[in-house]
Amino acid sequence: MEIHKLISELQYKAVRSSGAGGQNVNKVSSKVVLSFDLKNSQALSDEEKLLLENNLSSRLTSDLILILNCDEDRSQLKNKEIVTKRFLELIRKGLIVPKIRKATRIPKSVIKKRIKDKKNLSEIKKSRRKPDF
Structure with missing residues (x-):
């Protein structure tokens, strides 16, 4: 994975941010929307x-496009940096291959201990009962 090639494939769009902010929010398009077309990417192998x-199936659209938003800062440039860092981190975590779990046998001593503890608990509870005559 080449980071520079990956960043060159990103598409940014500046839109007006929602929420409070007075006149600034009505004039300035500070919110940044990043979109990345996973299917047509040249920077990634098959x-x-x-x-x-x-790994990112819940975050992708049906056309395999990843869309990220950022409107944390009042500056468009700062939001662009934040959303790009967030994208790179998401891609880095998405490329991690999970380790395959190896099934192991339960040791006999552990099984014996569990059964012994069960019998012990059963005896304790039995001793609490009222005697039946």
Whole structure:
């Protein structure tokens, strides 16, 4: 994965931010919307695309486009930096291959201990009962 090539494929769009902010919010388009077309990306290999498609499936549109928003700052440039960092972090985490879990046998000593503890608890509870004559 080449970061510079990946960043060059990003598309940014500046829109008016929502919420409070007075006149500034009505005049300035400070919110930044980042979109990344995963299907047509040249920076990622087919294996990486498949891995990202599986790991980021909840964040992708039906056309395999990742959309991120940022309106944390009043500055458009700062929002662009924040959303780009967020995107790179998301891609980095999405490319991590989880380790395959190896099934292991339960040791006999652990099974014996569990059964012994169950019998012990059963005896304690039995001793609490009222005697039946």
